[in-house]
Amino acid sequence: MTATDVVVVGGGLIGTATAWRLAQAGLDVTLVVGERSAAASRVAAGMLAAVTETTFTERTLLALNQASAQRWPSFSAEVVEASGRPSGLREGPTVSVASDPDDSARLRTFADYLDRQGLAAQRLTSRECRALEPLLAPTVRSGLLVPSDWSCDNRVLLEALTTAAQRAGVREVTGFVHRVESADGHVTGATLADGTTLPTRRVVLANGAWAAQVDGVPTVPVRPVKGQIVRLDPGRFPCPGLTVRAFSRGNEVYLVPREHGREVVIGATVEEQGFDHRVTAGGIYELLRDARQVIPMTAEYALAETSVGWRPNTPDNAPIFGGCALEGLSLATGHHRNGVLLTPVSADVAASYVLTGVLDDVAAPFTLGRFDRTSEPALEVAR
Template sequence: MDAPEIAIPHARPRTDYDAVIVGAGVIGLAVAWRAAQRGVRVALVDPEPGSGASHAAAGMLAPVTEAHYGEEQLLRLNLASARRYPEFVAELEEVSGTSAGFSAGGTLAVAFDSGDRAVLADLAEFHQRLGLASEPLTGRECRAHEPLLAPDVQSGLLVSGDHQIDNRMLIAALLTAIGRAHVQLHRERVAELLIEHDAAAGVRLADGRILHAQRVVLAAGCRSTSIPGLPSGVLPPIRPVKGQILRLSVPASAAPFLSHAVRGVVRGRQVYLVPREHGELVIGATVEEQGFDTQVTAGGVYELLRAAHGLVPDVGELPLTEVRAGLRPGSPDNAPILGATDLPGLIAATGHFRNGVLLTPITADAIAECLVTGQLPEEAAAFVPQRFGKELGRFAKKAAFA
């Protein structure tokens, strides 16, 4: 008699890499590209690459006009990343063969009334104290630079070194670049972070496949700390911060609409208008602590359009082509979390809040260096997860009782 057949459970397929990167926004894409350039065998995992906050962003590269009191350390990182952008873009465009949409047109920050003018004057003084380049302008001088500005604009600051990039063109160029660098892109959801021998060892995908790796990089934006299997307390919570943003079309008959990115304070509300060379105007963005809500609201759209119309009345004549809400990843101190965590094999590249696009070059270089040498460059050393110290333990306790 033949021996009975024994059913053997189907083994889940496993693939080995040097690094698995979870999340394919601009940060994850750029880290994958830079790491692959340095010989790292990289897998990138995201069900919809480039579709989150990176897709919704305005692409402002504005470390000076976005400088805030008490964030001087973050400002230095932002400035260092901004300095890298021209070379980063030139290399990316050469590799990808496509434009990344970089524009060096500068930024004009303007004030609408006397209260807003005082805010702008304080910002100018802050810039001067830190040695940042900005040129104070009268309202008339502002309109000489941008004729469509409202007569009520009272003053301004011209920051020639604050630029912009078309974030969607940047994503497309990075997707091409990682393909040519032989990065393996898995368009699938991560079902679990794998831990073996008390160290991160890869991920299991929703379709059952296992991607085994010596290092795992969490670059999943506001969902970085929601990955199943991530131990409590390894990272502080990354919260979603909602931002509603509008896109308008500029007809050829109205071009050029604006020559600079325009940032304004209108009755205490901040707004920016970012012109694209291909005939688009981006208006943004609200800052809302609403959890994972991505609904566009009438109130949010109204406030943005009202503020933009106050600065540039002709905005009211442009076709509205897109309204969208994205979720920025905010850390407890609103600064990025970079480098090795206390879980061996797990590296963070998240928490960039409003500066994800701006910090893309320096984050990519820093995490690639960390993957290759195990060390974070000095310029990024202040942003390690361990900076929160005992707070991580309290974060873990809060999570346990949530």
């Protein structure tokens, strides 16, 4: 088999977008897709929630998330141009709401934190919340409007990226990379589960939650975090106009409407269950219960789909980019709960590392090497 410049492992958003960028730069690219129907990129809700998804302990990750959020408008335009298909981007805001005194206090603390970080968010009264989204329950006490947290129909995006990559010359191979081959500390090829070897000097590992399962590579500290999620069809009933996130009696739930109004995505459970693929009665019950507390109308919607996906998580919840001890192997994995949001910046960073051997500044804190520094909490160093 003739050699290819680079093999990208994984046909989710990260692998497909990276392969596209590399082909745009003139490389001969082979993308081994695995099983797209199992990709977290198809299961996800598609929130681009740099602000509402942030937590007090993830300030370094916040900078990366914001950098990606800023790239979304131009990335989306490029995807549309290159694929001739919609990108799925929806430039509508997110509102976070709270229903009881404890939830309201929690939302206030979060709003104070956003103020300290200089992040734009507008505090809302109960009345203002319902003026903005009339479907909200009267029990909603307070809210926070975040204009910059948009959403994207991730399934539409994955299809568009697949087309863009194919048009740019990316060769797709169905199957799984079983092993990365090497000699004298340098990559020499990628062997598929059927025994075929693709000769190459460069491999990008972008296979999400499965990154630790490929033989012949250094240890990659990525584990699957299971998420169950529900898709409802409003049918003839009104659909929410914007993304709603809620603290509802201590639980967190979100409702993400699609532009066409025929789908509302409700998520998601967070479970340390490995690759358990079961949709459970309890998981779906809790999501539907919490969604109904926030938007009672959801009880009238038709149940369209329940699914399970696996977030690729790392010990500090942030992705891994750049090289490793094996020359020619680079990583673009570990995107946990932000992989849709992080697609634009990840593709740029991963492709530029392959092309130049240098990691962009924006990704400098996110190397595999940070996990060697066991004496310090890696991501809280850069305050």
